[in-house]
Amino acid sequence: MDKLSEKYLRPKKIPSTACSGCGLGQVHKRVLLAMDELGLNVHDVVWGTGIGCAGRQTFNTWKGDNFAGTHGRVYALAAGLRMALPREKKIVLTVGDGDAFGIGLKHLLHCARRNLDMTVIVADNFGYQSTGGQFGLTTPPGSVTDSSPYGLGETGWLGPELDILEILKAAGATFLARHLSLDGKASVENVKRALLNPGFSLVHFIYPCLTHFGAVSLSERDKGKVITWFKGLFEPGAENPDLERLNRRVDPGFLKLKRGLYVDASGSRADYSQSLKDWTKNLNRDGPDPVGTGQGAKK
Amino acid sequence: MNSFRREILISGFGGQGVVLAGRSLGLAAVHGGLEATMLISHGTETRGGYVRSQLVISDGEIDSPVVERADVFLALSQAAYERFRGMALNGLTLYDSDLVEPTEGLTHQLALPARRIAIESLGTEQAANMVALGHIAKLLDFLPFDCLRQAVTELSKRGREVNLAALELGRSLELE
Amino acid sequence: MRKVFDTGNAAITEAAILAGLNFYSGYPITPATEIAENMSRRLPMAGGYYLQAEDETAAFHMAVGAAMGGMRAMTSTSGPGYVLYADPYGWAIGSEIPVVILNAQRVGPVSGITGAPGQGEFYLSRYPTHGGNFETIVLAPEGVRDAFELTIEAFRLAERFRTPVTVLADQLVTDGWEAFEVPEDAFELERLGLPLPKRKAHQGPDFYPRSDGIDIPPVVLGRGTGGACSDWTPTEEGYDTEEIEAQMKHSYRLIYKIRNNRQLIDRSVLTRMEDDPPVVLVSYGSPSRVVRKAVKEGRAKGLRVGAISLKSLWPFQDALFKKDKIHLVVELNHDGQLVREVQRASGGRVHFLGRCGELPTVSELLEIARSLFGGGRPRPIKNVREAW
Numbered sequence: 001m002d003k004l005s006e007k008y009l010r011p012k013k014i015p016s017t018a019c020s021g022c023g024l025g026q027v028h029k030r031v032l033l034a035m036d037e038l039g040l041n042v043h044d045v046v047w048g049t050g051i052g053c054a055g056r057q058t059f060n061t062w063k064g065d066n067f068a069g070t071h072g073r074v075y076a077l078a079a080g081l082r083m084a085l086p087r088e089k090k091i092v093l094t095v096g097d098g099d100a101f102g103i104g105l106k107h108l109l110h111c112a113r114r115n116l117d118m119t120v121i122v123a124d125n126f127g128y129q130s131t132g133g134q135f136g137l138t139t140p141p142g143s144v145t146d147s148s149p150y151g152l153g154e155t156g157w158l159g160p161e162l163d164i165l166e167i168l169k170a171a172g173a174t175f176l177a178r179h180l181s182l183d184g185k186a187s188v189e190n191v192k193r194a195l196l197n198p199g200f201s202l203v204h205f206i207y208p209c210l211t212h213f214g215a216v217s218l219s220e221r222d223k224g225k226v227i228t229w230f231k232g233l234f235e236p237g238a239e240n241p242d243l244e245r246l247n248r249r250v251d252p253g254f255l256k257l258k259r260g261l262y263v264d265a266s267g268s269r270a271d272y273s274q275s276l277k278d279w280t281k282n283l284n285r286d287g288p289d290p291v292g293t294g295q296g297a298k299k
Numbered sequence: 300m301n302s303f304r305r306e307i308l309i310s311g312f313g314g315q316g317v318v319l320a321g322r323s324l325g326l327a328a329v330h331g332g333l334e335a336t337m338l339i340s341h342g343t344e345t346r347g348g349y350v351r352s353q354l355v356i357s358d359g360e361i362d363s364p365v366v367e368r369a370d371v372f373l374a375l376s377q378a379a380y381e382r383f384r385g386m387a388l389n390g391l392t393l394y395d396s397d398l399v400e401p402t403e404g405l406t407h408q409l410a411l412p413a414r415r416i417a418i419e420s421l422g423t424e425q426a427a428n429m430v431a432l433g434h435i436a437k438l439l440d441f442l443p444f445d446c447l448r449q450a451v452t453e454l455s456k457r458g459r460e461v462n463l464a465a466l467e468l469g470r471s472l473e474l475e
Numbered sequence: 476m477r478k479v480f481d482t483g484n485a486a487i488t489e490a491a492i493l494a495g496l497n498f499y500s501g502y503p504i505t506p507a508t509e510i511a512e513n514m515s516r517r518l519p520m521a522g523g524y525y526l527q528a529e530d531e532t533a534a535f536h537m538a539v540g541a542a543m544g545g546m547r548a549m550t551s552t553s554g555p556g557y558v559l560y561a562d563p564y565g566w567a568i569g570s571e572i573p574v575v576i577l578n579a580q581r582v583g584p585v586s587g588i589t590g591a592p593g594q595g596e597f598y599l600s601r602y603p604t605h606g607g608n609f610e611t612i613v614l615a616p617e618g619v620r621d622a623f624e625l626t627i628e629a630f631r632l633a634e635r636f637r638t639p640v641t642v643l644a645d646q647l648v649t650d651g652w653e654a655f656e657v658p659e660d661a662f663e664l665e666r667l668g669l670p671l672p673k674r675k676a677h678q679g680p681d682f683y684p685r686s687d688g689i690d691i692p693p694v695v696l697g698r699g700t701g702g703a704c705s706d707w708t709p710t711e712e713g714y715d716t717e718e719i720e721a722q723m724k725h726s727y728r729l730i731y732k733i734r735n736n737r738q739l740i741d742r743s744v745l746t747r748m749e750d751d752p753p754v755v756l757v758s759y760g761s762p763s764r765v766v767r768k769a770v771k772e773g774r775a776k777g778l779r780v781g782a783i784s785l786k787s788l789w790p791f792q793d794a795l796f797k798k799d800k801i802h803l804v805v806e807l808n809h810d811g812q813l814v815r816e817v818q819r820a821s822g823g824r825v826h827f828l829g830r831c832g833e834l835p836t837v838s839e840l841l842e843i844a845r846s847l848f849g850g851g852r853p854r855p856i857k858n859v860r861e862a863w
Contacts, residue, residue, distance in 0.1 A: 051706075060713060063701065064701060065701060065703070067703060073536045076563075079526070080536065080543070083526070083537075083540075083546070085544050110533065276524055280519050321652075326480040336653045339650060363767070
């Protein structure tokens with residue numbers, strides 16, 4: 001067990017039960033690294049998880065207080081929890097692409113709208129992999145999966161024309177970034193910024209799933225080649241003979257994702273949970289009844 | 300133990316102040332140390348359909364809040380009169396003579412020109428409910444009039460003076 | 476005590492605030508909207524937070540999230556919202572989070588009639604979520620005064636039993652007006668057991684005890700206890716497990732902490748049962764008021780009838796129902812829900828009177844009750860049938 005794990009993680013949960021070659025552990029590590037570099041302690045963070053690979057693999061790994069929410073609703077749980085926690089406690093949520101961008105999108109958008117102070121780490125493996133590999137909201141168009149055997153026909157939330165981060169930006173998120181799990185320092189820096197933003201932050205980490213997406217959609221079991229393909233998502237111009245073969249089913253227009261910082265409007269807008277707390281604290285309790293029911297506000 | 304239980308039914312259309320009249324009576328009963336319940340129901344839409352207020356007042360615990368045999372029925376619309384008249388056959392039906400064409404030949408009913416009085420004496424139709432209420436209070440001998448005045452004072456955010464004047468007009472009314 | 480004349484909605488709001496409510500989240504729905512409105516006006520005055528959610532699923536999740544963080548939290552709704560609670564309801568049961576839900580039942584199915592009373596969620600309140608392996612606590616007020624008292628009681632029970640508690644009201648209870656008393660000073664508050672004890676946080680490391688014990692503090696996050704809440708089957712420490720035996724222990728705790736303490740939850744009221752009458756009317760919620768009047772009037776006319784009015788529905792109080800009685804169950808639905816449970820518990824003859832959208836009248840209750848004497852069957856008047 002390395003120093004980082006020793007500091008933050010529960011020994012009972014190491015090693016994780018993730019598939020061999022899964023990129024999720026790297027995402028998890030980036031978050032811990034960012035915390036460590038910020039000097040955060042176990043008691044500074046309440047950690048929540050969603051359902052799916054990302055949720056199950058990170059649940060109760062955190063030494064401190066933590067929870068696993070219902071599928072897609074961990075954002076609403078966190079919204080309530082935010083009201084109960086003091087400002088200095090951070091909420092970190094590690095969730096999957098289906099949890100955040102599928103079943104939970106509505107609640108996610110409302111958290112962004114209220115700019116509630118939380119850091120959502122979306123660990124995206126391009127589909128519903130824990131249930132055996134069905135296409136999801138970020139699966140590249142054209143992909144063959146267990147539920148798109150003829151190739152995925154519909155457009156998801158990820159691509160040059162329709163990007164989920166644009167939607168989150170429009171919904172009011174004050175910090176957004178996108179990385180590949182393989183990204184090193186740059187991604188850690190963005191997770192740090194996300195953690196420091198006193199509002200709604202989301203870092204979208206794409207990570208390779210070898211077991212389902214790699215094996216089925218890319219028809220490739222070689223870890224190195226799958227990883228090369230994933231790198232190519234952000235660098236479509238990279239010359240690599242494997243890319244062309246691996247891309248034969250995938251819409252080439254997909255391969256122009258923007259990497260790195262997306263939006264940094266940290267501190268530009270109030271966190272509603274904090275505004276509500278402040279407003280309640282300063283409310284004039286001797287004032288007149290606001291709606292004239294005849295009963296008096298104080299009653 | 301209850302020594303008395305009185306059932307009062309007020310019904311009209313939305314906007315006539317049926318609920319406020321009921322609330323005023325209920326609150327007046329509370330001020331008078333009595334128990335009270337009230338059920339409000341709306342027939343179809345709020346405005347245009349009927350609004351019904353079922354009040355029960357007692358000096359002891361009230362079991363059923365349902366008015367089954369009204370001691371007093373105030374009808375503020377033709378529809379209300381026709382729909383609920385049968386529930387007050389042994390009680391007294393008061394109907395607003397501007398708004399209700401009564402069934403001929405029935406006993407236990409009196410015309411109450413509440414709307415007319417409100418318009419002519421107070422210049423506003425809105426006070427008709429309070430004119431009627433003032434008269435009902437006179438019939439409910441267990442309810443001190445001061446309690447009703449107090450209740451209306453508390454519940455009238457606007458037009459308090461007009462409402463209190465309307466109560467007095469209703470109270471002083473002699474019907475035959 | 477200060478006597479006021481107000482609605483059930485107002486009584487529920489005041490009671491929750493007196494019980495120490497810190498957080499309310501809701502979504503507008505007839506006939507529970509006024510609770511949300513009252514909360515938005517009154518709760519900030521008491522230093523609590525009102526959050527209007529994007530839907531009922533979110534509303535209840537938020538309340539559970541706030542409760543998980545140590546707050547006293549509540550939400551309110553009617554049938555169409557109550558079904559949307561299924562997801563967080565199960566989560567809160569499994570994670571043992573105390574939270575209060577108010578359901579003002581209206582006429583169904585689906586939107587039905589919004590501003591009229593129904594009783595369609597008797598069984599839904601027993602099975603408000605999927606998966607089984609749990610027992611629920613459900614209280615049922617008959618009127619405004621009850622709504623006041625039982626709302627406070629719901630917070631007390633939620634904390635003691637570490638579970639969500641539903642106050643299952645109906646539209647006549649929430650929209651109905653009644654005189655009720657509100658405590659004004661410390662002495663009066665104390666008499667009502669208020670303020671409730673401060674919420675405690677379980678210190679661990681075994682957050683999920685191997686016992687049916689109550690009065691064990693629930694998990695609270697944010698206090699540095701290392702507590703974990705989840706939808707997974709937990710080990711004692713809160714780790715997720717797929718061990719059958721651990722699952723069994725978890726289920727037994729969820730079921731028997733409630734079943735084995737059912738006497739603490741029983742709030743039934745017996746009327747004229749002292750001489751063991753052969754015919755017993757059974758009801759909950761606003762119909763109980765009419766039933767009680769009918770029983771008193773019946774007695775005055777020499778009819779030996781009694782009434783069991785249930786103010787706590789779940790866990791069901793089987794012992795109240797005897798096989799040698801003839802039970803007439805009065806409900807605000809046409810399909811008959813409570814009647815099934817009464818038949819199961821009594822094993823005797825059970826009849827059913829169903830109304831929906833309005834209360835039955837005293838006279839019709841008496842007419843049916845009279846026909847049941849001497850082994851008779853109710854005459855086939857409208858909406859009356861023998862239950863199986």
